[in-house]
Each structure stands twice: as structure tokens, then as C-alpha cells.
Amino acid sequence: MRGHNGAHGVTRPTCFGSPRPPSLTHYPSAKHKAPGKIRAPGTNDAARARLLSGTWRFVCGRAQTLANRTGHLFNAPVLQQQTLNRPATYSGVGLHSGNRVTMTFLPAPANTGIRFRRLDLEGKPEIEARVENVVENNRSTTLAKGNTRVHTVEHVLATFAGYGIDNAIVELDANEPPIADGSSREYCKLVQAAGIIAQDERRQPYRVTAPIELEMGDTVMTMFPDEVFKITCTSSDKQGRFTQLYSVELSPKTWEQELAHARTFCFFEEIEYLITNGLIKGGSLENAVVIRDDAVLTNEPLRYADEFVRHKMLDIVGDLALLGRPVHGHLIAVKPSHSANCELVRRIAAQMRKPLLAAQSFAPPAAPGLPPPGATGAQEAASTEGGMDTLRLMQVLPHRYPFLMVDRVIKIEGNHIVAAKSVTVNEPYFQGHFPGQPIMPGVLQLEAIAQVAGIVMLKRAENAGQLAYFMSADKVRWRKPVQPGDVLIIEVELTKMRGNIGKAKGVCKVQGEIVSEAEVTFMLGQG
């Protein structure tokens, strides 16, 4: 669940690199009250009456983190996929419905991912925790498939992602997990009760290959390539009073000690709206920190001085799990929201598909027992050599009959490529070029050189999915006529690649003799 709506007037941090500049961490303890002490809300407010009506309890307590009690789980980087060792069950109240909900975490086979299963519906339908199934981001993340829905999945997903659990089934007898204390603390206890075991299959984290940027309203997010998963986040309320900044490298240890206990927070002025709209029937100070003006209403002391921004990061960990595999990169997030988090996941997924497309198009068929092409990303795709049939060619080139001037690629070695085109009497241009004495138009041989040159450029993973536009041709020579029945061999050497511009030298041969040649320049761009 997110803490608040888009805020204004955030104080931008001057240094993202340092983990907690004290000057950027504001909460009202210094001037007003120590964390955890309760300051009563103002008078004459309907929401105040509700706050004090019994659902909301003001109980001071001492913060005690699970990590302090139990130490940490599993610090070493894990290469194998993981699941739970045994089922574990927890019952509590659903935030939206206010009803009792029972949730069970179950082990699942490798490559299952995380799935929610609704026991209260006929057929016990399941929903995969994937961004494709996200249907709503109003204060929390909701998944749906057909008529089946599960609300507020992010704190559960964050728990699995935080501990590095790849595969699990989450059984529910309602449409949302129990909200517990508004953090992931109870879910962590559940995982500890269940235990974690390694599976035979290897985990395949996706490493961001180039910065991914996102701007949505006040939200700015950029994900940079990195060897690990780091989050640097800053957030604030509408008046910029609670500007906080925190930075962490995610590991099971940091998850459990630094993020998992951070509770959902909301603003006092929002409560009336939420209650009126039935958004938090199960809401209370048991499961949220309430900010009223410059005071913090909570039934126990703040668990971290910068608990609000840490909860935002907990939400990010949960939402980014919707990618379906761990991600490596450094995310800088300014005022994140669930909708922005999910949009970022879509953009990461789009980047992930690019090298996969290139790898699938250029790699030779996988030998039995080898992982599928694309499994290890762009570098492998870029170094793969081999031929291509027409079908694979058409995954790379946008051209189609009658303007696909290449039938197959015979070989690609570095920047050198050899391709072939069988010239048949059925080619449409022979009808008019010229009846009685059919000759393949020279400009189409030029087009063939440009298309083949484009294949080498598009072979680079970062260019996959783009189109090659013909810009110019120099030193064009047509030496001999090409006739029906000839097999045109097109040999191209890519001589220059700078940015999205490429230059290439090409010759067309028939039976070993040069029939045409040219130097072409082309540009890559989005279609």
C-alpha cells in the first residue's frame, strides 16, 4: 500500500550516494514529539471521532525488530531458485474488507514463480504475480485474471523477493491477504516458520543493460545498470515536511533488518475519504501510521526514524517482483507510487525482451540440454554467429514479399555477412522489366545490399526491434544483368557504426562473378 498521494514541494536530495544524510531525514520528533508518543488530533473533525471510536487504539510500545530477535537469514548470494520448505499459515484482517482472512504460504516447483490461489472461489483459480495481471494501482497493487482478483499483494511479494524466494503459492480464502501490522513483519515470521530450500534450477536475474527512465507526474524514477539490486529513494508529504531519503542494497539481511518492518502510513486528512469510500474497512492504528499535521499517530514508536521512505522502498521491492525474476540495477526513485513502480516493471520487461529477440533471431537452434537462447542476455546474443532461414530473417527485417530481398543468411562473421536470394521467374518485377527479356532491376540489388547490411546492425542486441532506413548509396555499379534462375549471393562488410548510423560496402555475385556493387549508408530507428 502506498503512503500518500502525489506530493508537492519535495526537497531534492543533494547527494544520492550517502546512505542516510541526517539533514535529509525529517520527522517530527525534534521539534514536537519523540517517535511513538501520541499526539491527539485536533478537535471538530469527523475523522477524529472515528480515530478515537475504538477501532483506533493508541498504545505505546517498544520497537523490537524481528532481526534483533532472530538474527538474519541467508546472506550469501544464491544462484539456485528457492522455495519454502513447508506450508505456513497466518490469519488476520483484510485491510479493505475488514473481514477475517486466512493465508497459507506453500512450496512450489521450480519456475512456478509466485502465484495467488483463491480457495473461496469455485475451481480455486490462480493468478500469477506478473505485471501483465496488474489491473489497479489505487493505493495498492491489485492483480486480476478473468473474474478473479487479489488486492494489496505488494507486501507479500516484497517478502518473497526480499528473502530471494522464487517459487511459492499463496492460498487465500478472500480477495486480499491479511494486512497484519501494515508492514511485512508477520509475513517474514511466516517464511521463517516455513523455512527456505534451494531447488535444482538456476535463478536467472535480469541485469538492466541501459538506464531506464520514467516520469509520471511528480514521480521520477531511473534504473541504472548495476551488479546488484539497490534502491535509493526519497519521498515527502504534500508540504514537504516528511522528506526522507534512504539507500540500500537489497539482500535477505537488509530486507529483514532495514525494510520489512516499515509500516504503511497515511495522512489524517485522507482517512475520512478512505473510510467514506470503504477503502480501509480493516484500517486502524494497528496497521498504519497516521500523520496529522506535524505529528505522527502510531500505536508504537516509529520503527525507523525514516520509516515512511523505507515503506515506500518495501512497496518498490514488492511491485518490482512483478517482473517475474530478480532484477539487478540501481533504482533512484523520487516520490514513487504503485502505478509508477508497475510502469517501471513494464519498461524493464520491454528492455528484457530486446536482447531476447536478437538472440532468438540470430542464435543457432539450441542443442539439446542447453539453455534457450537469450538466457544470458545481450552479450551472448551479440557474439552468436550463424546462418538464418527466412523465418528467422523476418523476425529481424520488417520487409515482406515482394520487398524482402533476402531468402537466407549463409553466415555472419563479425561485421561480414553473406546472404542469398533466389531470383525466380515469378518475381513480380519481371512482368514489366522487361517482358520477353526479364532482368532483375539494379536498384533492387541495391536494396538487397542495404537489407543485408541492416541485418548486421540489427544483430546487435541493443538494436533489436528497430528498423533500418536506407539513407544514401555511393559508388554504385551494375556490371551484369541478373536473370530468372540466378542465385544472387550478397556479401556485405559493415565498415562503420556510429550511434544509429551505419555504413557498409556490398557486392552481389552470381556464380562467383560480381554483378553489382555499392556503398550504402542507413539509419536505425524505431518503427
Ligand SMILES: [Zn+2]
Ligand atoms: Zn505498502
